[in-house]
Amino acid sequence: MGRRAKYFTFEEKAAAARQHKASGKIVRQAQNARAYAKRHGRRGPHTTSKDLCNPLPSSVLKFANLPLPSSYLFHQSLTSSDLIDDSDLSQWDKAPPYYSLPPPDSPEEQRFTQNLFDVMHGHHLRRERESRAHRMAMYNAGEISGVLKELRDALKRLIGGWDDLNARVTNQLQVCARHKLMAECYRQWVARRISNYQKEVHSLVTEQNPYCHSL
Numbered sequence: 001m002g003r004r005a006k007y008f009t010f011e012e013k014a015a016a017a018r019q020h021k022a023s024g025k026i027v028r029q030a031q032n033a034r035a036y037a038k039r040h041g042r043r044g045p046h047t048t049s050k051d052l053c054n055p056l057p058s059s060v061l062k063f064a065n066l067p068l069p070s071s072y073l074f075h076q077s078l079t080s081s082d083l084i085d086d087s088d089l090s091q092w093d094k095a096p097p098y099y100s101l102p103p104p105d106s107p108e109e110q111r112f113t114q115n116l117f118d119v120m121h122g123h124h125l126r127r128e129r130e131s132r133a134h135r136m137a138m139y140n141a142g143e144i145s146g147v148l149k150e151l152r153d154a155l156k157r158l159i160g161g162w163d164d165l166n167a168r169v170t171n172q173l174q175v176c177a178r179h180k181l182m183a184e185c186y187r188q189w190v191a192r193r194i195s196n197y198q199k200e201v202h203s204l205v206t207e208q209n210p211y212c213h214s215l
Contacts (some may be wrong), residue, residue: 056198059166060159063191068125069118077122084119092120095165096183102176113178117185124189128196129215135200136211148204151197158194165190 056064068074077084091100103109138147169183196215203210 056159056194057162060162060191060194063166063188064195066188069121071118073115074118074122077119078126079122080126084122086119086123089120089123092116092182092186093123095161095186096168096172096179097175098179098182100179103178110177113181116178117181120182120185121189124185124192125215128189128193132211132215139204139209139211144204148201151201151204155194155197155201158190158197162190162194 073084077086080086091098103113135147135150138144138150165187169187172180172183175183200210
């Protein structure tokens, strides 16, 4: 049994009672605050084992790490210059096969194909930077769960179709040089997206900012 406190006057006893009541109120407030924070507070992003431990196929890394062009046309396309007519690029902005007629086999058409290759790379990089800017705005607004959902959904779709795409591009035997080069460009950008998106997810689930450096 603990000792009972002794108070020599009625005032001392009343003051002690008020102090005890106030202390109990503070304790209850702290408990309620912790309970509310647990129910409603800001939570970190939900992490899955795939976010941290799932290595990418070697074929993805092989094409993701290929260098980009450095030509004048590449940079003009990247900056969406008025000098570039991108009205006809949509037919190449998808997976093969392509159904346009093969061009004549001439030096002029070969140069046009190489120029088109550089322009498409600039086009893809510009689109990825715009997409990344959209996710960065969501991140800065605190919508981390929304960013993760977008990235995970995209990764699921891209990785799910990777083997088929890679096989189709690799096994193109009877296609013209232009179709072959456009397919290789598209495959490279799918691989780059997979690699970049996984890096973003990893940064987000480890509570790092993936948007502190440029793409």
